[in-house]
Amino acid sequence: MDKVFVKGLRTSALIGVFEWEHEQPQPLVFDLTMGWDQRSAAATDELQYALDYDAVSKAVIALVESRPRQLIETVAEEVAQLIMERFQVTEITVSVSKPQAVAAATTVGVEIHRSKS
Numbered sequence: 273m274d275k276v277f278v279k280g281l282r283t284s285a286l287i288g289v290f291e292w293e294h295e296q297p298q299p300l301v302f303d304l305t306m307g308w309d310q311r312s313a314a315a316t317d318e319l320q321y322a323l324d325y326d327a328v329s330k331a332v333i334a335l336v337e338s339r340p341r342q343l344i345e346t347v348a349e350e351v352a353q354l355i356m357e358r359f360q361v362t363e364i365t366v367s368v369s370k371p372q373a374v375a376a377a378t379t380v381g382v383e384i385h386r387s388k389s
């Protein structure tokens with residue numbers, strides 16, 4: 273299937289298992305790859321037939337910054353479910369990186385893939 277992607281989407285989140293992590297926001301960075309048939313958008317040249325990556329990005333930032341969570345797995349799943357429901361996406365890969373989590377690593381994170389069969 274065709275894809276629409278968003279890479280390196282920066283958010284500021286209260287995220288982590290430690291108490292201080294719920295007081296001090298830290299960056300979470302998202303890579304999203306979404307299945308989307310591009311033919312209608314290409315044939316009409318109209319945004320209404322495209323998966324609007326700007327609207328997707330704003331929705332992800334609003335969701336991530338809406339409340340504290342412990343695990344990045346939780347936020348990855350919530351992002352996948354939100355995009356699938358709100359934007360009628362049937363297939364998505366969500367990668368979440370937490371660059372300040374492990375001092376010795378450039379970044380750490382999780383990646384999930386969800387699809388509606």
Ligand SMILES: Nc1nc2c(c(=O)[nH]1)N=C([C@H](O)[C@@H](O)CO)CN2
Pocket residue numbers: 287288289290293342343344345370372373374
């Ligand atoms: N698989 C995960 N491992 C860990 C997480 C997480 O969200 N998923 N979180 C932490 C802590 O919050 C850590 O980031 C603090 O540095 C540890 N392991």
